[in-house]
Amino acid sequence: MLGFVIRRVAMAVPVILILIVFSFVLMRAAPGGPFTKERALPPVVLENINAKYGLDDPFLVQIGTYLKNILFHFDFGPSFVYQDRTVNQIIADGFPVTLTYGFWTFVFAVLVGGALGIVAALKQNTWIDYLAVGFSIGAQALPNFIMAPILVLVFTLWLGWLPGGGWWGGPGDPNSYTSYLIMPVIALATSYLASIARLTRSSMLEVMNSNFIRTARAKGLPDRTIILRHTLKPALIPVISYLGPAFVGMITGSVVVDMFLSTGGIGKDFVQAALNRDYSVIMGITILVGMLTIMFNLLVDVLYAWIDPRIRY
Amino acid sequence: MKFTIKAALLCSAFAVAGPAMAAGTHPVTGEALADSQTYTYRMLDDVKSFDPQINTDVEGSHILRDLFEGLVNSDPQGNSVPGAAESWEVSEDGLTYTFKLRDAKWSNGDPVTAGDFVYAWRRLADPATASEYAWYMELMGVENATKIVAGEAEVDTLGVTAVDDKTLEVKIDAPRPYFPGMLTHASTFPVNQKVLEAHGNDWTKPGNLVGNGAYVLTDYVPGVKVVRERNPMYWDNDNTILETVTALVINDENIALTRYDAGEVDKTEVPAGQYPALKEKLPDETYSTPRSCSYIYMFNLGENGPEALKDVRVRKAMSYALNRDVIVNNILKGGQYPSYNWTHQKTAGFEMPDIEYATWTQEEREAKAKELLAEAGYGEGGKPLELTLNYNTSEAHKKIAIAASQMWKQTLGANVTLANFEWKVHLDKLRNGDFGMARYAWCGDYNEPSTYTDLFTTTSGHNNGKFSNEKYDELAKAAKTSDNPAEEYKQMEQILADEMPIVPVYQYTNVVMVKPDLKGYPFEDLMNNIYSRRMYKVAE
Numbered sequence: 001m002l003g004f005v006i007r008r009v010a011m012a013v014p015v016i017l018i019l020i021v022f023s024f025v026l027m028r029a030a031p032g033g034p035f036t037k038e039r040a041l042p043p044v045v046l047e048n049i050n051a052k053y054g055l056d057d058p059f060l061v062q063i064g065t066y067l068k069n070i071l072f073h074f075d076f077g078p079s080f081v082y083q084d085r086t087v088n089q090i091i092a093d094g095f096p097v098t099l100t101y102g103f104w105t106f107v108f109a110v111l112v113g114g115a116l117g118i119v120a121a122l123k124q125n126t127w128i129d130y131l132a133v134g135f136s137i138g139a140q141a142l143p144n145f146i147m148a149p150i151l152v153l154v155f156t157l158w159l160g161w162l163p164g165g166g167w168w169g170g171p172g173d174p175n176s177y178t179s180y181l182i183m184p185v186i187a188l189a190t191s192y193l194a195s196i197a198r199l200t201r202s203s204m205l206e207v208m209n210s211n212f213i214r215t216a217r218a219k220g221l222p223d224r225t226i227i228l229r230h231t232l233k234p235a236l237i238p239v240i241s242y243l244g245p246a247f248v249g250m251i252t253g254s255v256v257v258d259m260f261l262s263t264g265g266i267g268k269d270f271v272q273a274a275l276n277r278d279y280s281v282i283m284g285i286t287i288l289v290g291m292l293t294i295m296f297n298l299l300v301d302v303l304y305a306w307i308d309p310r311i312r313y
Numbered sequence: 314m315k316f317t318i319k320a321a322l323l324c325s326a327f328a329v330a331g332p333a334m335a336a337g338t339h340p341v342t343g344e345a346l347a348d349s350q351t352y353t354y355r356m357l358d359d360v361k362s363f364d365p366q367i368n369t370d371v372e373g374s375h376i377l378r379d380l381f382e383g384l385v386n387s388d389p390q391g392n393s394v395p396g397a398a399e400s401w402e403v404s405e406d407g408l409t410y411t412f413k414l415r416d417a418k419w420s421n422g423d424p425v426t427a428g429d430f431v432y433a434w435r436r437l438a439d440p441a442t443a444s445e446y447a448w449y450m451e452l453m454g455v456e457n458a459t460k461i462v463a464g465e466a467e468v469d470t471l472g473v474t475a476v477d478d479k480t481l482e483v484k485i486d487a488p489r490p491y492f493p494g495m496l497t498h499a500s501t502f503p504v505n506q507k508v509l510e511a512h513g514n515d516w517t518k519p520g521n522l523v524g525n526g527a528y529v530l531t532d533y534v535p536g537v538k539v540v541r542e543r544n545p546m547y548w549d550n551d552n553t554i555l556e557t558v559t560a561l562v563i564n565d566e567n568i569a570l571t572r573y574d575a576g577e578v579d580k581t582e583v584p585a586g587q588y589p590a591l592k593e594k595l596p597d598e599t600y601s602t603p604r605s606c607s608y609i610y611m612f613n614l615g616e617n618g619p620e621a622l623k624d625v626r627v628r629k630a631m632s633y634a635l636n637r638d639v640i641v642n643n644i645l646k647g648g649q650y651p652s653y654n655w656t657h658q659k660t661a662g663f664e665m666p667d668i669e670y671a672t673w674t675q676e677e678r679e680a681k682a683k684e685l686l687a688e689a690g691y692g693e694g695g696k697p698l699e700l701t702l703n704y705n706t707s708e709a710h711k712k713i714a715i716a717a718s719q720m721w722k723q724t725l726g727a728n729v730t731l732a733n734f735e736w737k738v739h740l741d742k743l744r745n746g747d748f749g750m751a752r753y754a755w756c757g758d759y760n761e762p763s764t765y766t767d768l769f770t771t772t773s774g775h776n777n778g779k780f781s782n783e784k785y786d787e788l789a790k791a792a793k794t795s796d797n798p799a800e801e802y803k804q805m806e807q808i809l810a811d812e813m814p815i816v817p818v819y820q821y822t823n824v825v826m827v828k829p830d831l832k833g834y835p836f837e838d839l840m841n842n843i844y845s846r847r848m849y850k851v852a853e
Contacts, residue, residue, distance in 0.1 A: 049445065078514075157574050275736065
């Protein structure tokens with residue numbers, strides 16, 4: 001097991017390196033640059049800017065310098081567009097926010113989605129099942145860019161319970177910490193929650209119809225034990241393989257939440273950087289997301305082995 | 314128990330509120346002021362920089378005008394009025410300006426000196442700063458700016474000197490009667506050398522940032538909000554009324570409107586197409602006022618441009634066939650001006666030329682368009698007219714382009730293919746002359762026609778369509794020294810109408826919602842220069 005983990009971590013290094021080089025090349029291949037504006041900059045001004053940011057060096061030198069700064073100084077460089085801030089600062093500002101609502105989204109989606117799925121499976125073909133399935137199909141069909149404006153309309157304008165966006169500004173803030181968290185979590189969680197509910201339901205049903213469960217019932221074990229000890233664990237395997245990437249998605253793919261609810265997370269920074277051709281920010285966040293993806297895939301693999309002793313590495 | 318506490322709270326609230334309300338009246342108008350003088354507005358996107366010499370965008374400029382003060386301000390009507398300079402004189406030949414600075418302090422208590430301006434202006438031109446607005450020094454014509462930006466002269470040769478602490482002398486290369494007006498631009502604002510050197514790159518962080526404006530930066534949460542509060546050191550602080558000004562980043566215009574309705578923001582933009590409905594629902598809060606920007610379709614007359622567009626008759630036919638009224642009244646619906654010329658018609662010092670086709674009815678224009686196209690040998694019975702129109706991603710651009718292509722199809726039988734590109738790709742194609750027709754828009758840097766007309770001189774960096782007309786270039790040059798440049802501008806517009814290198818589409822308006830208790834918003838200023846210190850909230 002330990003050997004497996006070490007091998008996987010070692011493999012991550014070349015993957016990250018390839019990711020860096022590929023993103024670097026692809027990004028530069030896109031037409032336009034960070035300083036392409038409506039107004040063509042006079043050539044001299046552009047030269048001065050390129051010199052300041054090292055954009056006039058040969059391409060290989062640029063990659064080399066970039067890698068050196070990351071590896072030895074953990075310095076992702078200055079932002080080309082947000083010139084008062086460095087990439088490290090941008091990530092340090094945005095990532096904790098994203099991580100916070102991403103984490104609560106995860107908790108909420110797993111608890112509610114899981115519960116819905118389990119209940120639906122246990123009460124298969126009853127009105128409870130239909131309600132749960134109907135709800136999750138509806139939730140899945142409702143994209144978060146529709147959810148977010150609806151939430152603002154209901155909770156801010158009609159009910160007046162929550163601020164219409166933003167993020168907690170510290171103890172002096174007139175609104176509570178939670179009040180800023182509720183809408184992002186609901187908006188982001190709905191579609192994940194629906195997927196989890198449906199996955200759990202079908203996986204539970206499959207396990208409940210398998211031979212070993214029939215044997216357990218034949219032995220006369222109580223329902224409680226059968227469900228908690230024998231059904232749930234194997235039923236969770238497909239759900240967990242979904243949760244790894246989903247968690248990365250929650251804490252990084254939150255551009256809609258950032259855009260619509262002004263939370264200030266890195267989801268928007270990422271998309272904005274791509275549109276602005278803010279090279280250093282794109283690279284920084286790509287590497288961050290890449291590392292998180294690798295990490296959570298590893299975590300999922302380890303979890304498998306723990307849940308299902310039949311899986312060995 | 315509960316009841317008593319509530320009652321007690323209520324009583325004390327009244328006790329506090331009573332005298333405060335009686336004391337608060339506006340010093341000039343005498344209106345009763347609201348207790349809470351906070352102004353919160355919606356900002357489309359995060360601020361790119363709080364550094365006056367680095368900032369490049371409009372929303373950043375609104376904040377910089379609060380945090381810093383340039384030599385000259387603009388009044389609510391857009392006229393130049395004294396700012397950090399209490400007065401100025403210009404030499405007989407129009408080449409030397411002498412500014413007398415008023416007694417003012419930085420927010421850390423340092424006196425504001427002429428040296429601070431010299432430092433900031435040199436910093437703007439200095440290649441080491443690598444400012445994207447370095448060319449603004451060249452545009453202002455400050456002596457030696459061009460050479461300094463090019464790295465051919467030392468920074469200290471820039472034509473700006475501190476004669477003494479309170480006297481600033483600026484030398485420019487040619488007379489520009491509108492020069493003081495150019496100084497309202499944020500890139501010319503002073504910065505405090507001591508602070509920059511003490512904090513390096515972090516000098517713009519709240520707490521570090523020192524300005525000479527009416528407000529100080531107190532909080533900045535990236536992607537969320539920018540908060541500024543009254544600066545007690547400001548020379549005219551006694552007349553500042555708003556205590557706190559907050560900009561909230563809200564990307565989506567519809568969510569912004571919902572939050573406006575919920576009372577979270579005092580000002581927001583009207584979402585595209587919703588102006589008529591909102592104006593009817595909330596007539597006292599919905600405004601449409603002119604804004605100095607002009608929207609056009611640019612023809613590519615360069616080598617890579619389509620053959621058909623080299624013929625002025627085809628260009629005219631395309632322009633005449635475009636029904637601007639439909640675009641303005643049925644698509645944009647925000648009181649924009651259908652446009653038949655390039656310069657925004659409300660620009661100061663601009664007299665509308667008599668452009669003939671503007672006076673025709675649309676039927677006349679269309680008949681003429683068909684006639685010209687047939688003469689040129691295109692359309693029915695001639696060669697087919699196949700063109701491409703590039704536009705950048707936006708719902709409004711798309712709607713306008715679809716409508717335009719339909720109009721060209723119906724009137725001229727032209728097949729115009731629409732090509733949508735992401736913004737940077739669109740710009741890249743413009744630069745490289747890789748287009749047939751392209752959407753383009755321009756917002757004036759200062760309130761004078763040359764900020765528009767200069768764009769189509771042969772050597773202009775904006776002239777991606779490669780229009781070149783000797784007479785036009787001569788007029789552009791002559792306008793700089795003319796006693797009555799309005800005449801030159803008129804003739805230049807006439808040339809644009811005769812040669813039609815662009816299809817003028819519409820001229821902008823600022824379509825905004827402003828809460829009725831907020832007063833002093835500069836609706837009449839074409840340049841939309843907002844100074845928070847001139848605004849206030851009245852008691853309802």
